[in-house]
Amino acid sequence: MKTTHKGRTIEIRSPHSPHNRYGAPAYGINGVWKTEPTESPLLGRPGQSTAELLDELKRFIDQLDAEPNVRHTTYVWWYAPGRAEICPRSKNRVSAEHTKGVGAPCTDPGCRREAALEAQRRARRTGITAASLASVLTRAGYVNAEKHWDGVAKSAGFMASGEDRNRRVAVLWSKSLGPGRVCAELAEIADFLAGKGYRVEVTPAAGALWVFPKGSAGERPVWPAGRDGWAAEEK
Ligand SMILES: [Zn+2]
Numbered sequence: 001m002k003t004t005h006k007g008r009t010i011e012i013r014s015p016h017s018p019h020n021r022y023g024a025p026a027y028g029i030n031g032v033w034k035t036e037p038t039e040s041p042l043l044g045r046p047g048q049s050t051a052e053l054l055d056e057l058k059r060f061i062d063q064l065d066a067e068p069n070v071r072h073t074t075y076v077w078w079y080a081p082g083r084a085e086i087c088p089r090s091k092n093r094v095s096a097e098h099t100k101g102v103g104a105p106c107t108d109p110g111c112r113r114e115a116a117l118e119a120q121r122r123a124r125r126t127g128i129t130a131a132s133l134a135s136v137l138t139r140a141g142y143v144n145a146e147k148h149w150d151g152v153a154k155s156a157g158f159m160a161s162g163e164d165r166n167r168r169v170a171v172l173w174s175k176s177l178g179p180g181r182v183c184a185e186l187a188e189i190a191d192f193l194a195g196k197g198y199r200v201e202v203t204p205a206a207g208a209l210w211v212f213p214k215g216s217a218g219e220r221p222v223w224p225a226g227r228d229g230w231a232a233e234e235k
Helices: 050-066 088-092 109-125 130-139 184-195 225-229
Strands: 002-005 008-013 026-029 084-086 099-101 158-163 168-173 199-202 208-212
Touching: 002 050, 008 050, 026 050, 084 088, 088 109, 130 158, 130 168, 130 184, 158 184, 168 184, 184 199, 184 208
Parallel strands: none
Antiparallel strands: 002 008, 008 026, 084 099, 158 168, 168 208, 199 208
């Protein structure tokens, strides 16, 4: 017999059919009669009637359609056309191919691990380091302060240091005016970096800037609104 259910073609051959040598009803879904890679036939149970098997296949299809996620262990041809595909990542692997939802993240444990690692790498790439920010500033003509061996500045200039595992870079000026006040040079740097799209905040004690990667969420008002909280040096 041949019928369709929710977009799938279901064919069933009873054990009495000349094309069925298995002693159990054999079935095909959308023309697939054997599973890769072992080429085992798709079979019901011995003694099962065609009607019982059809019922079971329809229930399984209903169940798949009701689930929010595509099962990575279920063959693509079980799914309604356009809902599932062979996961592209699994095509280059030694292990068997698996299934993912079209336009959905793969639920295979290996793919989930890989996706998590990639997300981490992306976050690191868009991160910010003292060296990268210092080179942005020196290219724009700002002078990097020379430092003594103990890190204390020996010439006028900016100083950048990575903080919070490269989530942000603190920028200060070698001749800091102390808590609550920011020198004109630092205010100019803040304007420059904000103009470049960086998220610039003023540290809680003022006197230094916190610079975050472009587009990142910060904690405090963004420069220049944050400037109201501290007194810039009078010129
Ligand atoms: Zn996958």
